[in-house]
Every structure is written in structure tokens, then in C-alpha cells.
Amino acid sequence: MSLVTLAWTVAFIVIAMVISLWQKLNLERDLAISAIRCAVQLLVVGYILKVVFGLSRWPFTTLMVMLMWSVAVWNASRRGRAVPGAWWKVACGIGLTEVVTQGLLLGLRIVPATPQYVIPISGMIIGNAMVVAGLLLDRLQAQARAQRDEIRTWLALGARPTQAGRGVLRAAVRASLIPTIDSTKTTGLVQLPGMMTGQIIAGADPIQAVRYQVLILFTLLAAAAITAMTVGLLSYTSLFNAYEQLRFDVELHR
């Protein structure tokens, strides 16, 4: 595809912006920024990947993965403002997820250990883990607010934070996994996943493309579960302070 053809796709952004203006959604700025960022980021990544694949060296691959990991951690932990130390908890969660899933894929020789496989698959794993971690932190706080009376009741009965927060943890982990599970359930029926679509458009055999897609989807399910559990377990007791009070319950106290 030529750059000129690509330029035409700006028309799609314009459609979205017109709708935004017309319905006063106030999203024009966000749309423009996201379109520009998306285009620039992907183009840059494309050239970097070209170089890295050409060099085919492990240090560069590792560096790329670390970079993805950092950006993902930075992005997801913004959702956890009320959770102290959210960034290192997210870093552990996404890191562990990448190590376990990528370790299994490579260790069991499911995919070959070359940058062409490791980098894109890591990208999908880390990207999905980022979304799940952000969602989890968000749900954790929202659930705690929604259940504050119940949590306070547990505390008054003498429950420790681990006990009083258990219900919130469970609800948040569930909520953060549901999108991944639902999209896995309907794959192929509602939407053809991006990677498969890309491969097919690029001329790959659909059957091959499907096999890789199944592999990815299963990996992403595991990745979502590991991220949600890790970040959840590390974070849920920090909804409470040292006096075992709900943090946001007392944030106005002095």
C-alpha cells in the first residue's frame, strides 16, 4: 500500500470529527490527537522493527520488549491514582504475565525464538495485559466505592483488610476479565481478529492465519488472568490505610 493511499484514510477521521462536531461530543481534539499519535507511533515502530529484524540480535529484542513494558506500565498505572505504589504493582503484574506466557511459548517451542515472532506476540500480550491492569485498578476503586457501606460493616465486625476487601477483589478481577472472555467467545462470529485479518490481507493462507490466531487468543486469556490476579492481589489491601480504614472514606478527615 502506498503512502498516498494511506493518506486517503484521513477521510475516516474527518467523518468521526464531523459527527463529533454535529453532536457536540467535544471529541474533535481527542480524535485529532489520537489519529496523529497512532500514525506517527506505528510508522516509527515499523521502521524500528525493520532494523531490529535485520539485526536479529537478542539484546535489541529484549530492549524492544522492555520498552513496550514500560509504556504499558506507565499507561495502566495512571488508572490507579488512589492505589499507592500502583506503578510497581502493575509492573510486576505485566512483567510476570510476559515472562510466564512468553516462557511457555518459547520453552515448549510453540513459536520459534526469533524477533519476528517474539516482538509482535509480546506486543499483543503486553498490550492486553495493560488494558486488563488498567481496568482492574479502575474497577477496584469503583467497586470499593460502591460497596463502601458493606466494607465498613466488615471492618466494624473486626475484619482485616484482606478479609474486608475480598469481595471487592473478586468483583474487580471478574470485571476486568469479562471483556477478554467475551471477545474470545465471539471471535470469528462478530469480528475477525486484527492479526488474522492482517495476515489474510497480506496474502497468507487463512488456515495458517487461524492457527496463529487461536494460539494468540489462548495466550491472551492466560495473560489476562495472570495480570488481573497479580495486580489485584498486590493492590487490594492498599485500599485501606494503616488504621485499616477505607482510604477514600477518610481522605477528607484530618
Next chain:
Amino acid sequence: MQPPSPDSRGAAIRFDHAGAAVLAGEGNHDKVRNGEEGGSLRWLLRDVNGRVEPGQCVAIIGPSGSGKSTLLSLCNLLRTPSAGHVFVDEVEVRAWRPSELRRRVAMVFQQPVMLPGTVRDNIEAAPRLHGLPLPDARELLERVGLFASMAEQPADGLSGGQRQRVALARALAQRPAALLLDEVTSALDADGVRTVEAAILAWRRETGGTVMWVTHDLVQARRVSHVTWVVLEGRIAAQGETEKVFASPPSEAVRAFLAGAQRPGQGEDTP
């Protein structure tokens, strides 16, 4: 009926210049708390002094919004004192392990919340948390004037008055040394009020437990308490033997409150 004299198994609760404040208006709460940024405070309670003896029953009365619930929440560390100290059994509340303090000092909230599960699950919640022997839920329910058969009902379908009584039974099940009661009879009819009062006083008699009882009902306060504290605008405006406080209020403001709240239609509990 005056409750008989207390024995020594209840908790002693002592307030030493205790206060509770919230940040008023906007501002970065963390910064104001750390003193990096100025911010004004609103004092909900100021300079509270006083001692509740083990086994005593103290009635806490005062107009709506005067700080009665806040006072109770300082005793089990659901709120941290913003000034001064609160001692339970002569240990500062912040030095207690919070869960142990809250097991010993039980609280029945103004608007009780039922935990998921059956009524029995609610009553057994605290004993399970603390590894205590499970109580006889049916007997506890009967004690607070409910049918024993209610134990197996789901707790979320209960009426306001039923919830209040289950919450009381749930608090008694944690074998506390003190009970913090916040308007525990506000949703009950006359019969229910009598049963619940009797259950609380019987508990106090049997265990020697301490009671801090917030109520809007001044007649109830006189009926059940040894000592009465009157809270006006965040300060303890009167404190002493119940009959003395009612017979000779120490100030005009207290007298006006006691007279006003006793007028028909004014001393009623808010729904």
C-alpha cells in the same frame, strides 16, 4: 427501671481532648494534611473529654448533625481522632490492632447494612472472622425479638426494623466488651423498642459490658442510661448522671435542647 451496678468485664472508654475534623472546601487533601498547603478545617467534634466506666450505659443525645455518630466512630477507629486521644482500656485507639479493637468494641450503625447471604451468615460473620465458637443464631434472633426461623432467610430482603435487630444480634455475636449503638430502635414500634432495650440491658447485666447509646428519644435515654452526654454543635455541652442532667441542665442551651426535643413531634426519630 435503673440498670444494676456494673461489674468489671466491660471496656473502659476515655476521651482526652479528642476532636474530629474534615477538610472544608476544595484543595489537595494530601497536601493540606501534610501541611504543604493551607486549607480550612471544619471541626465536627471539639475538645471531647470524659470517661465511660466499664459496664456503664451512657446515653448520647443531641440535635441532628451535632456529632453523635462521629463520636461513636472514634471509639472503634473507624475514624481517627484529628486532635487529642481516645483510650479503650487505657490503650490509645491507634495503638490497638484495629481488628482486635473492633472485635472488642462492637458497633451497630444508624443504617445497618446486611452482608451477603442469610441472616445466619450475618450473625456468624464475626465469630468466623475471629475463630470464636459459633453462636446460637436462633437464640440470638429470639433475644432481639425476631423469629428463630428467620435465620435461614436471605438477609437482603429484610425490613428496616428487622435489619436493625439482626445488626444488633450480629454485634452481640462478636462477644464484645462494649457496644456502640447508633439509633438502634429508630425503625421499631413500641413493642420492638421494649424488646430491644431489654435485650441490650440484659446483655449488659450478664456480661458487664459497656454501652454507648446514641438516641433521639430522650425518654429512652432516661430509661436506659446511668449517665448522659449532651452533644451540641460538636461539643459536650452536658455530662453527668442522667437524672441530674435532665433535672438541672448546666446551661441555657442544654435546657433549650432538652425542652425542645421533648415537645411532641420534635423528639421523634427521623425516618
